[in-house]
Amino acid sequence: MPSVVLKYVMAASGAAMLLYLVLHMLGNLKIFFGAGALDAYSAWLRTLLEPAVPYSGVLWVIRVVLTVALVAHVWSAIVLARRARAARPVRYTHRPPVQGSYAARTMRWGGVIIALFVVYHLLDLTTGTLNPIGVHGEVYDNVAADFAPSHWYATIFYVLAVVTVGIHVRHGLWSGLQTFGRSNARTQRALKTFALVFAALLVAGFLAVPFAVTFGLV
Amino acid sequence: MRLHLKVWRQHDADDRGAMRSYDVDDASPDMSFLELLDVLNEKLTTEGEEPVAFDHDCREGICGACSMVIDGQPHGPEKATTTCQLHLRHFRDGDTITVEPFRAGSFPVVKDLVVDRSAFDRIIAAGGYVSAPTGSAPDAHAVPVPKDQADRAFTAAACIGCGACVAACPNGSASLFLGAKITHLGELPQGQPERDSRVLAMVAEHDAAGFGGCTNTGECADACPKEIPLDVISQLNRDYLAARRSRRRSA
Known part of the structure; x- marks a missing residue:
C-alpha cells in the first residue's frame, strides 16, 4: 500500500480517536458539578438512545469504532516505521536533529507509552481491577480514590500520560491536517498554532480532574 | 586556517x-x-x-x-x-x-561521498513531465498563467533534485522532492492533462524505489538549499487523494 495512503489511514484513525478524547475530556468535567452529576452522566451514557438501541448499545458502538481506529493507527504506524528503517540502512555517525520538534521525534515511542497507559486506564476506571475501590457505577468514588493524595503515584502516572497525549496530539493534529492537504504557505503557521492550542486545552481539561481531587476542590 | x-x-x-x-x-x-x-x-x-x-x-x-x-x-x-x-x-x-x-x-x-541518485531520475521519468508538441513550439504568451500560480510554480521549480531532503529526513522519504515536482507542474495549465496520472505514477515509483513515508517533521524543508516549503507535501497529498477519487469515477 502506498505510504501516502497509509498516512491517510493514520490521519483518519487519529481524528476519530481525537474526537473521542475531546468528548471524554468534556464528560470528565462533570465532576465539577458534583459527584451526582458525574455518576448520572455515566449512567446516561448507558441509557443513551434507549429503547432504539439496547442498554450500553451506544457505548459498545463507540468501543468498537475506537478499537478499529486504534488497530488502523498502530498498523499504519508499524508499516511506516519499518519502511523508514529500511529506507536508511546505514545511519549517520553524526547528525543532530535541527528542525523536527520534540513532539515530532517522540511520536512512535510516545504512542507506545500512551497505549500502555490506556491498558492501565481501562483496568483502573473501566473494569475497576486496579482501582482502590473499583465499584461499577460509582464513578466519583472511584476517581476520588484514584487521585487521593495517598494514592499519589497513580496521579503522577496519569499526569505524565496526559502530557504525553498532549505532545502526541500537538504534532498529530498538525500532521493530519497537512496529510489531508489543508496546509499551504498562508495557513501553515496558523494550523501549527491551532494544534498547539488544541493540545494545551485538551491537557488542561484532562488534568483539571486529578488536580481538583488531589487538592480537595471537588 | x-x-x-x-x-x-x-x-x-x-x-x-x-x-x-x-x-x-x-x-x-x-x-x-x-x-x-x-x-x-x-x-x-x-x-x-x-x-x-x-x-x-x-x-x-x-x-x-x-x-x-x-x-x-x-x-x-x-x-x-x-x-x-x-x-x-x-x-x-x-x-x-x-x-x-x-x-x-x-x-x-x-565511492566515498558519491551516491547513486538515479532513483530520482526514475521518479521523474514516471511522471515529472508535460506532454507538449515539439517542433512547433507555441508562442510563450499563448497560455496566460495567473500570477499567484506562476509564483508558486516557480518556488517549487527551484528544486534542483539534489536529494538533501532525503538525506535530512528521519524516514528517508523523498516527499519534499515529490511535492516540489507535483506543485511545480500542477500549478501550471501545461501540467493539467497529466495531473492525476502524474501523481499516482510518481508516488508509486517513489515507494518502489524504497523511500520512506513522510512524518511532517520539517527536517527536509530546513535542509533544502532552495528553500522548497513544506506545504508542497500537503499539495502532493491533496492531489493524490483527488487522483484516486477521479480514477474511481472513471473506472
Missing part, C-alpha cells in the same frame, strides 16, 4: 567503509567547501593516497550534484546553501568537520 576533517571513505559499493581523519593546514576562509576537498585531494595525491571521491558539477549552486552531509547537515550548516557555495569563513580555525555521504537505501554509495 587549519581544519580537521573526518571523512567517510568507502572504496566501492561492497566495501563496508569507515570514517578517516585528515588535517588540512593551508585552507583559506575564502575557499568553498569543495575547494577544501580539492586541496585535501591534492595533498592525498602527492602522498600517494587515493583522493576522496565526491560529486560536483556547476559549482554555482544550481545543478544539485554536490551531495554530502557536513557536520550532520546536508550541504552543511548554512541555510539555503549548497555545498559548493558553502565557504570556509563559516567555520572557525581548528574546527573538526565531519563529512558523510547522503544516507539512504535508495541512494547507494558508489
